[in-house]
Amino acid sequence: MLLAPWRSPLSRALHRNRSLPNARYFQLATVRSNGHPANRTVVFRGFASDSDRLQMVTDTRSQKVDQIGNLGWSEICWYFPKTREQFRLNGSLILVRPDEPEDEAQERRSQIWQSLSDNARSQFGWPHPGTPRSEHSSFEVQPLDPKSPPDTFCILMLEPVWVDHLELRGDPQDRTVYERNALDSWSVQSVHP
Amino acid sequence: MLLAPWRSPLSRALHRNRSLPNARYFQLATVRSNGHPANRTVVFRGFASDSDRLQMVTDTRSQKVDQIGNLGWSEICWYFPKTREQFRLNGSLILVRPDEPEDEAQERRSQIWQSLSDNARSQFGWPHPGTPRSEHSSFEVQPLDPKSPPDTFCILMLEPVWVDHLELRGDPQDRTVYERNALDSWSVQSVHP
Numbered sequence: 001m002l003l004a005p006w007r008s009p010l011s012r013a014l015h016r017n018r019s020l021p022n023a024r025y026f027q028l029a030t031v032r033s034n035g036h037p038a039n040r041t042v043v044f045r046g047f048a049s050d051s052d053r054l055q056m057v058t059d060t061r062s063q064k065v066d067q068i069g070n071l072g073w074s075e076i077c078w079y080f081p082k083t084r085e086q087f088r089l090n091g092s093l094i095l096v097r098p099d100e101p102e103d104e105a106q107e108r109r110s111q112i113w114q115s116l117s118d119n120a121r122s123q124f125g126w127p128h129p130g131t132p133r134s135e136h137s138s139f140e141v142q143p144l145d146p147k148s149p150p151d152t153f154c155i156l157m158l159e160p161v162w163v164d165h166l167e168l169r170g171d172p173q174d175r176t177v178y179e180r181n182a183l184d185s186w187s188v189q190s191v192h193p
Numbered sequence: 194m195l196l197a198p199w200r201s202p203l204s205r206a207l208h209r210n211r212s213l214p215n216a217r218y219f220q221l222a223t224v225r226s227n228g229h230p231a232n233r234t235v236v237f238r239g240f241a242s243d244s245d246r247l248q249m250v251t252d253t254r255s256q257k258v259d260q261i262g263n264l265g266w267s268e269i270c271w272y273f274p275k276t277r278e279q280f281r282l283n284g285s286l287i288l289v290r291p292d293e294p295e296d297e298a299q300e301r302r303s304q305i306w307q308s309l310s311d312n313a314r315s316q317f318g319w320p321h322p323g324t325p326r327s328e329h330s331s332f333e334v335q336p337l338d339p340k341s342p343p344d345t346f347c348i349l350m351l352e353p354v355w356v357d358h359l360e361l362r363g364d365p366q367d368r369t370v371y372e373r374n375a376l377d378s379w380s381v382q383s384v385h386p
Binding site for chain 1: 213214215218220221222223224228229230231232233234266267268269270272274279281283315316319320321322323324325326365368370382383384385386
Protein backbone atom coordinates (compact mmCIF):
# COMPACT_ATOMS: atom_id res chain seq x y z
CA MET A 1 0.00 0.00 0.00
CA LEU A 2 1.13 3.53 -0.82
CA LEU A 3 1.10 5.74 2.27
CA ALA A 4 -0.68 9.09 2.08
CA PRO A 5 1.69 12.04 1.47
CA TRP A 6 1.05 13.56 4.95
CA ARG A 7 2.36 10.39 6.63
CA SER A 8 5.98 11.34 6.10
CA PRO A 9 5.81 14.82 7.79
CA LEU A 10 3.71 13.28 10.60
CA SER A 11 6.26 10.51 11.20
CA ARG A 12 9.00 13.13 11.27
CA ALA A 13 7.09 15.15 13.89
CA LEU A 14 6.53 12.05 16.03
CA HIS A 15 10.22 11.20 15.82
CA ARG A 16 11.46 14.71 16.62
CA ASN A 17 9.11 15.03 19.59
CA ARG A 18 9.68 11.51 20.92
CA SER A 19 11.25 12.79 24.17
CA LEU A 20 7.83 14.22 25.18
CA PRO A 21 5.32 11.57 26.32
CA ASN A 22 2.42 13.94 25.58
CA ALA A 23 3.49 14.27 21.93
CA ARG A 24 1.51 11.04 21.46
CA TYR A 25 -1.67 12.69 22.81
CA PHE A 26 -4.05 14.57 20.56
CA GLN A 27 -7.48 16.21 20.86
CA LEU A 28 -10.43 14.49 19.21
CA ALA A 29 -13.49 16.62 18.38
CA THR A 30 -16.91 15.08 17.71
CA VAL A 31 -20.47 16.45 17.57
CA ARG A 32 -22.99 15.79 20.37
CA SER A 33 -26.60 14.84 19.65
CA ASN A 34 -27.64 18.47 20.34
CA GLY A 35 -25.29 19.69 17.59
CA HIS A 36 -22.71 21.13 19.99
CA PRO A 37 -19.08 20.08 19.72
CA ALA A 38 -17.25 17.81 22.18
CA ASN A 39 -13.46 17.68 22.54
CA ARG A 40 -11.14 15.47 24.60
CA THR A 41 -7.53 14.29 24.82
CA VAL A 42 -6.86 10.81 23.42
CA VAL A 43 -3.70 8.67 23.16
CA PHE A 44 -2.42 7.74 19.68
CA ARG A 45 -2.08 3.94 19.37
CA GLY A 46 -0.33 3.75 16.00
CA PHE A 47 -1.70 3.23 12.51
CA ALA A 48 -3.79 0.22 11.57
CA SER A 49 -1.63 -2.03 9.39
CA ASP A 50 -1.68 -1.34 5.65
CA SER A 51 -3.78 1.79 6.03
CA ASP A 52 -3.73 5.49 6.93
CA ARG A 53 -6.17 4.94 9.80
CA LEU A 54 -5.14 6.35 13.17
CA GLN A 55 -5.93 4.02 16.07
CA MET A 56 -7.21 4.94 19.55
CA VAL A 57 -8.87 2.89 22.25
CA THR A 58 -12.10 3.72 24.01
CA ASP A 59 -14.67 2.39 26.45
CA THR A 60 -17.99 1.35 24.91
CA ARG A 61 -19.64 3.20 27.81
CA SER A 62 -18.00 6.56 27.00
CA GLN A 63 -19.92 9.45 25.47
CA LYS A 64 -17.82 9.49 22.31
CA VAL A 65 -19.18 6.08 21.36
CA ASP A 66 -22.71 7.58 21.42
CA GLN A 67 -21.50 10.59 19.47
CA ILE A 68 -20.09 8.38 16.73
CA GLY A 69 -23.54 6.87 16.45
CA ASN A 70 -24.96 10.35 15.85
CA LEU A 71 -22.48 11.37 13.23
CA GLY A 72 -19.31 9.40 12.72
CA TRP A 73 -17.24 12.40 11.78
CA SER A 74 -14.34 13.84 13.67
CA GLU A 75 -11.38 16.19 13.62
CA ILE A 76 -8.14 15.49 15.41
CA CYS A 77 -5.94 18.43 16.41
CA TRP A 78 -2.40 17.33 17.14
CA TYR A 79 0.10 19.86 18.39
CA PHE A 80 3.81 19.04 18.66
CA PRO A 81 5.40 21.38 21.23
CA LYS A 82 9.07 20.77 20.47
CA THR A 83 8.90 21.42 16.72
CA ARG A 84 5.96 23.85 17.04
CA GLU A 85 3.80 22.28 14.37
CA GLN A 86 0.15 21.28 14.19
CA PHE A 87 -1.70 18.62 12.22
CA ARG A 88 -5.46 18.78 11.84
CA LEU A 89 -6.92 15.51 10.53
CA ASN A 90 -10.56 15.42 9.49
CA GLY A 91 -12.35 12.21 8.57
CA SER A 92 -14.81 9.53 9.53
CA LEU A 93 -14.60 7.38 12.65
CA ILE A 94 -14.79 3.59 12.63
CA LEU A 95 -15.45 1.61 15.79
CA VAL A 96 -14.24 -1.97 16.26
CA ARG A 97 -16.72 -3.32 18.80
CA PRO A 98 -16.37 -6.49 20.86
CA ASP A 99 -18.97 -8.19 18.62
CA GLU A 100 -17.24 -7.23 15.37
CA PRO A 101 -17.27 -10.48 13.36
CA GLU A 102 -14.14 -9.87 11.27
CA ASP A 103 -11.23 -12.01 12.51
CA GLU A 104 -8.54 -9.53 11.56
CA ALA A 105 -10.26 -6.73 13.49
CA GLN A 106 -10.59 -8.96 16.56
CA GLU A 107 -6.95 -9.93 16.28
CA ARG A 108 -5.98 -6.26 16.28
CA ARG A 109 -8.27 -5.60 19.24
CA SER A 110 -6.50 -8.32 21.24
CA GLN A 111 -3.04 -7.12 20.23
CA ILE A 112 -3.70 -3.55 21.31
CA TRP A 113 -5.25 -4.75 24.59
CA GLN A 114 -2.13 -6.78 25.37
CA SER A 115 0.14 -3.82 24.56
CA LEU A 116 -1.55 -1.51 27.11
CA SER A 117 -0.12 -0.81 30.57
CA ASP A 118 -1.86 -2.42 33.57
CA ASN A 119 -2.99 1.03 34.54
CA ALA A 120 -4.59 1.76 31.17
CA ARG A 121 -6.23 -1.68 31.17
CA SER A 122 -7.71 -1.29 34.66
CA GLN A 123 -9.86 1.68 33.55
CA PHE A 124 -12.05 -0.65 31.52
CA GLY A 125 -13.13 -2.35 34.74
CA TRP A 126 -14.03 0.87 36.55
CA PRO A 127 -17.61 1.99 37.23
CA HIS A 128 -19.58 3.61 34.40
CA PRO A 129 -17.70 6.80 33.31
CA GLY A 130 -19.48 10.08 34.08
CA THR A 131 -21.81 8.66 36.75
CA PRO A 132 -21.81 10.35 40.17
CA ARG A 133 -19.15 9.13 42.54
CA SER A 134 -20.03 8.92 46.20
CA GLU A 135 -17.48 9.50 48.94
CA HIS A 136 -17.61 5.85 49.78
CA SER A 137 -17.45 4.42 46.28
CA SER A 138 -14.28 2.48 45.73
CA PHE A 139 -12.41 1.41 42.64
CA GLU A 140 -11.54 -2.00 43.95
CA VAL A 141 -12.34 -4.03 40.89
CA GLN A 142 -11.36 -7.53 39.93
CA PRO A 143 -8.12 -7.48 37.95
CA LEU A 144 -8.77 -7.79 34.22
CA ASP A 145 -7.30 -10.57 32.12
CA PRO A 146 -4.23 -9.07 30.37
CA LYS A 147 -4.63 -11.55 27.50
CA SER A 148 -8.26 -11.12 26.58
CA PRO A 149 -10.07 -7.75 26.24
CA PRO A 150 -13.32 -7.16 28.17
CA ASP A 151 -16.57 -6.18 26.43
CA THR A 152 -16.08 -2.53 27.38
CA PHE A 153 -12.91 -2.30 25.27
CA CYS A 154 -13.02 -1.21 21.67
CA ILE A 155 -10.75 0.29 19.05
CA LEU A 156 -11.63 3.57 17.43
CA MET A 157 -10.07 4.53 14.10
CA LEU A 158 -10.03 7.79 12.19
CA GLU A 159 -9.79 7.56 8.40
CA PRO A 160 -8.57 11.02 7.29
CA VAL A 161 -9.85 12.68 4.12
CA TRP A 162 -8.40 16.14 4.81
CA VAL A 163 -5.18 17.05 6.61
CA ASP A 164 -3.91 20.55 7.40
CA HIS A 165 -0.25 20.81 8.45
CA LEU A 166 0.92 24.11 9.96
CA GLU A 167 4.56 24.78 10.78
CA LEU A 168 4.86 27.79 13.08
CA ARG A 169 8.65 27.78 12.87
CA GLY A 170 8.79 28.71 9.20
CA ASP A 171 9.55 32.30 8.31
CA PRO A 172 6.86 33.48 8.13
CA GLN A 173 5.11 30.06 8.50
CA ASP A 174 4.34 27.08 6.31
CA ARG A 175 0.93 25.51 5.83
CA THR A 176 0.06 22.58 3.59
CA VAL A 177 -3.40 21.15 2.94
CA TYR A 178 -3.84 17.53 1.78
CA GLU A 179 -7.17 16.38 0.37
CA ARG A 180 -8.24 12.91 -0.66
CA ASN A 181 -10.20 12.94 -3.90
CA ALA A 182 -12.81 10.57 -5.31
CA LEU A 183 -10.13 8.32 -6.82
CA ASP A 184 -8.49 7.88 -3.39
CA SER A 185 -5.45 9.84 -4.41
CA TRP A 186 -4.28 12.91 -2.50
CA SER A 187 -3.93 16.51 -3.66
CA VAL A 188 -1.29 18.63 -1.93
CA GLN A 189 -1.55 22.42 -1.79
CA SER A 190 0.62 25.00 -0.09
CA VAL A 191 -1.68 27.69 1.39
CA HIS A 192 -1.36 30.94 3.30
CA PRO A 193 -1.27 30.32 7.04
CA MET B 194 -18.10 39.35 40.93
CA LEU B 195 -17.94 35.84 42.34
CA LEU B 196 -15.65 33.64 40.23
CA ALA B 197 -16.98 30.25 39.05
CA PRO B 198 -15.79 27.33 41.23
CA TRP B 199 -13.65 25.84 38.39
CA ARG B 200 -11.55 29.03 38.20
CA SER B 201 -9.48 28.11 41.22
CA PRO B 202 -8.31 24.63 39.97
CA LEU B 203 -7.71 26.17 36.51
CA SER B 204 -5.55 28.98 37.98
CA ARG B 205 -3.62 26.38 39.93
CA ALA B 206 -2.98 24.34 36.77
CA LEU B 207 -1.80 27.45 34.89
CA HIS B 208 0.53 28.32 37.72
CA ARG B 209 1.99 24.84 38.13
CA ASN B 210 2.57 24.50 34.38
CA ARG B 211 3.92 28.04 33.88
CA SER B 212 7.38 26.79 32.83
CA LEU B 213 5.82 25.31 29.65
CA PRO B 214 4.93 27.95 27.02
CA ASN B 215 2.44 25.55 25.41
CA ALA B 216 0.48 25.23 28.67
CA ARG B 217 -1.22 28.44 27.51
CA TYR B 218 -2.39 26.76 24.28
CA PHE B 219 -5.63 24.83 24.06
CA GLN B 220 -7.73 23.17 21.35
CA LEU B 221 -10.95 24.85 20.30
CA ALA B 222 -13.62 22.69 18.62
CA THR B 223 -16.46 24.20 16.56
CA VAL B 224 -18.96 22.79 14.06
CA ARG B 225 -18.63 23.43 10.30
CA SER B 226 -21.62 24.36 8.13
CA ASN B 227 -21.79 20.71 6.93
CA GLY B 228 -22.20 19.51 10.53
CA HIS B 229 -18.67 18.11 10.79
CA PRO B 230 -16.41 19.18 13.63
CA ALA B 231 -13.38 21.47 13.29
CA ASN B 232 -10.54 21.64 15.82
CA ARG B 233 -7.48 23.89 16.12
CA THR B 234 -4.87 25.11 18.62
CA VAL B 235 -5.47 28.59 20.04
CA VAL B 236 -3.54 30.75 22.53
CA PHE B 237 -5.24 31.68 25.82
CA ARG B 238 -5.26 35.50 26.27
CA GLY B 239 -6.58 35.68 29.84
CA PHE B 240 -10.06 36.17 31.21
CA ALA B 241 -12.20 39.17 30.31
CA SER B 242 -12.38 41.42 33.36
CA ASP B 243 -15.16 40.70 35.86
CA SER B 244 -16.25 37.55 34.08
CA ASP B 245 -15.51 33.86 33.50
CA ARG B 246 -15.07 34.41 29.75
CA LEU B 247 -11.87 33.02 28.24
CA GLN B 248 -10.31 35.35 25.69
CA MET B 249 -8.61 34.44 22.40
CA VAL B 250 -7.76 36.48 19.33
CA THR B 251 -8.66 35.62 15.76
CA ASP B 252 -8.61 36.93 12.21
CA THR B 253 -12.02 37.95 10.81
CA ARG B 254 -10.99 36.11 7.63
CA SER B 255 -10.44 32.75 9.40
CA GLN B 256 -12.85 29.83 9.04
CA LYS B 257 -13.74 29.81 12.73
CA VAL B 258 -15.39 33.20 12.37
CA ASP B 259 -17.72 31.68 9.74
CA GLN B 260 -18.32 28.67 11.97
CA ILE B 261 -19.38 30.88 14.88
CA GLY B 262 -21.94 32.39 12.52
CA ASN B 263 -23.31 28.90 11.90
CA LEU B 264 -23.56 27.85 15.50
CA GLY B 265 -21.79 29.84 18.17
CA TRP B 266 -21.07 26.85 20.34
CA SER B 267 -17.70 25.44 21.17
CA GLU B 268 -15.70 23.12 23.40
CA ILE B 269 -12.18 23.86 24.56
CA CYS B 270 -9.94 20.95 25.50
CA TRP B 271 -7.01 22.09 27.62
CA TYR B 272 -4.37 19.58 28.61
CA PHE B 273 -1.65 20.45 31.15
CA PRO B 274 1.34 18.13 30.58
CA LYS B 275 3.27 18.77 33.78
CA THR B 276 0.39 18.11 36.20
CA ARG B 277 -1.34 15.64 33.84
CA GLU B 278 -4.79 17.17 34.05
CA GLN B 279 -7.40 18.15 31.50
CA PHE B 280 -10.13 20.79 31.47
CA ARG B 281 -12.97 20.59 28.96
CA LEU B 282 -14.94 23.84 28.76
CA ASN B 283 -18.18 23.88 26.80
CA GLY B 284 -20.09 27.08 26.10
CA SER B 285 -21.08 29.72 23.64
CA LEU B 286 -18.67 31.90 21.66
CA ILE B 287 -18.85 35.67 21.51
CA LEU B 288 -17.00 37.66 18.88
CA VAL B 289 -15.86 41.26 19.41
CA ARG B 290 -15.69 42.59 15.86
CA PRO B 291 -13.96 45.78 14.71
CA ASP B 292 -17.37 47.45 14.29
CA GLU B 293 -18.59 46.48 17.79
CA PRO B 294 -20.12 49.74 19.12
CA GLU B 295 -19.52 49.16 22.84
CA ASP B 296 -16.64 51.34 24.12
CA GLU B 297 -15.48 48.86 26.75
CA ALA B 298 -15.21 46.05 24.19
CA GLN B 299 -13.20 48.29 21.86
CA GLU B 300 -10.95 49.30 24.70
CA ARG B 301 -10.25 45.63 25.45
CA ARG B 302 -9.65 44.96 21.76
CA SER B 303 -6.98 47.72 21.68
CA GLN B 304 -5.37 46.54 24.92
CA ILE B 305 -5.00 42.96 23.72
CA TRP B 306 -3.65 44.16 20.35
CA GLN B 307 -0.98 46.21 22.10
CA SER B 308 -0.01 43.28 24.31
CA LEU B 309 0.74 40.95 21.35
CA SER B 310 4.26 40.30 20.07
CA ASP B 311 5.26 41.91 16.74
CA ASN B 312 5.24 38.44 15.26
CA ALA B 313 1.68 37.68 16.40
CA ARG B 314 0.53 41.10 15.17
CA SER B 315 2.10 40.72 11.73
CA GLN B 316 -0.15 37.72 10.91
CA PHE B 317 -3.15 40.03 10.67
CA GLY B 318 -1.54 41.73 7.67
CA TRP B 319 -0.78 38.51 5.80
CA PRO B 320 -2.69 37.36 2.71
CA HIS B 321 -6.09 35.71 3.20
CA PRO B 322 -5.61 32.53 5.33
CA GLY B 323 -6.22 29.25 3.51
CA THR B 324 -5.84 30.67 -0.02
CA PRO B 325 -3.31 28.98 -2.34
CA ARG B 326 0.23 30.23 -1.99
CA SER B 327 2.34 30.41 -5.11
CA GLU B 328 6.08 29.85 -5.09
CA HIS B 329 6.61 33.51 -5.78
CA SER B 330 4.12 34.95 -3.32
CA SER B 331 5.84 36.91 -0.63
CA PHE B 332 4.80 37.99 2.84
CA GLU B 333 6.33 41.43 2.58
CA VAL B 334 3.52 43.42 4.07
CA GLN B 335 3.45 46.92 5.43
CA PRO B 336 4.20 46.88 9.16
CA LEU B 337 0.99 47.21 11.20
CA ASP B 338 0.43 49.99 13.70
CA PRO B 339 1.25 48.52 17.14
CA LYS B 340 -1.15 50.99 18.79
CA SER B 341 -4.28 50.51 16.74
CA PRO B 342 -5.74 47.11 15.68
CA PRO B 343 -6.53 46.50 11.98
CA ASP B 344 -10.01 45.50 10.79
CA THR B 345 -8.93 41.86 10.52
CA PHE B 346 -8.34 41.65 14.27
CA CYS B 347 -11.05 40.53 16.66
CA ILE B 348 -11.43 39.04 20.12
CA LEU B 349 -13.17 35.75 20.58
CA MET B 350 -14.55 34.79 24.00
CA LEU B 351 -15.91 31.53 25.33
CA GLU B 352 -18.53 31.73 28.07
CA PRO B 353 -18.48 28.29 29.74
CA VAL B 354 -21.68 26.61 30.96
CA TRP B 355 -20.15 23.16 31.58
CA VAL B 356 -16.62 22.29 32.72
CA ASP B 357 -15.14 18.81 33.12
CA HIS B 358 -11.90 18.58 35.10
CA LEU B 359 -9.97 15.30 34.93
CA GLU B 360 -6.87 14.66 37.07
CA LEU B 361 -4.96 11.69 35.73
CA ARG B 362 -2.54 11.73 38.67
CA GLY B 363 -5.15 10.77 41.24
CA ASP B 364 -5.24 7.19 42.42
CA PRO B 365 -7.19 5.98 40.57
CA GLN B 366 -8.14 9.36 39.03
CA ASP B 367 -10.29 12.36 39.93
CA ARG B 368 -12.96 13.88 37.76
CA THR B 369 -15.24 16.81 38.64
CA VAL B 370 -18.07 18.20 36.52
CA TYR B 371 -19.26 21.81 36.97
CA GLU B 372 -22.56 22.91 35.48
CA ARG B 373 -24.09 26.38 35.39
CA ASN B 374 -27.78 26.32 36.15
CA ALA B 375 -30.62 28.65 35.18
CA LEU B 376 -29.93 30.91 38.16
CA ASP B 377 -26.30 31.38 37.04
CA SER B 378 -24.97 29.44 39.97
CA TRP B 379 -22.75 26.39 39.53
CA SER B 380 -23.32 22.80 40.60
CA VAL B 381 -20.23 20.71 41.37
CA GLN B 382 -20.29 16.92 41.08
CA SER B 383 -17.55 14.35 41.52
CA VAL B 384 -17.99 11.67 38.85
CA HIS B 385 -16.33 8.44 37.81
CA PRO B 386 -13.51 9.07 35.31
